[in-house]
Amino acid sequence: MIKLYIVLPCYNEEAILEQTTALLTAKLESLQKSEKITDTSRIVYVDDGSKDSTWSLIQKIYAENPWVMGIKLNRNRGHQNALLCGLMTIREDADAVISMDADLQDDIDAIDAMLEKYENGADVVYGVRSARKSDSFFKRFTAEEYYRILNRLGAKVIFNHADFRLMSCRALEALSEFKEVNVFLRGLVPMVGYQSDIVLYERKARTAGESKYPLRKMLHLAWEGITSLSIRPIRLVALAGCLSLVVALGLIIYSIIRLILGQTVAGWTSLMVSIWLVGGLQLLAIGIIGEYIGKIYLETKQRPRYKVEDILKK
Ligand code: UDP
């Protein structure tokens, strides 16, 4: 039997917490009846400094419901930090932890399939959206394009997977070795290693309350994802510098030909060439300096270099 913890970050979710609790409790009870999980399994609400009555509601639910646990952050730190806090606080108590949104958009019934994959040896099980019917065209398009861009920039993220996933306690332990401050869990979890698997689910519309991710927060998360995972944008600057130098070379030849043919006004050739030459050199220099800054950036993260899964020795 698995000791399962379900972690849900909550920011101003008073409208939906009762409903979420009812459904999750029913799920845990049925899983316990079929002897898949222990009765020491828990639902963990992490209150991310909510401004409404979310925390008092969690306290009330905690008093009534033996499955429920609560963690309160002293102020709003954002979804990723709240989730990480939940995971790190309970990682030594559980066998496996599932993270999901508090708004019931992630399919609770996918939990069974996740547990099955976990029992079959997967340390990380990603919930992957099979359809985005509930999203607007804009959200679907931007989200899917974003996953493609991230992958092109060299960050290995799972396509159409957000933060609905199961992790084993040893995967969490490996995650805890990533000390970086700017966390984008979607990008970090694949770096943890171990065997992984996916479960497809259909993402539903929010049943109550409204999205806590306005465009501003979404852009912030998207930018965080790129800059915390990839230093390739810096290389693009250096590349732009090289391209400018090639253009400058072309212009030098072109202007000299025009000069020889006597088709120029005085000063045009030198101005034209120096603008491109100096501009290109500057971009290239910034790119090179950036490359070192990128290295320093990666060093400061002090990510673990390896993780031993098994040792055979006599
Ligand atoms: N959330 C959080 N802190 C924040 C914003 C959001 O803990 O600053 C939680 C929120 O309560 C929810 C999850 O993160 O459980 C996802 O947020 P939301 O459903 O609003 O995002 P969307 O599904 O609209 O992208």
Ligand code: MG
């Ligand atoms: Mg949501």
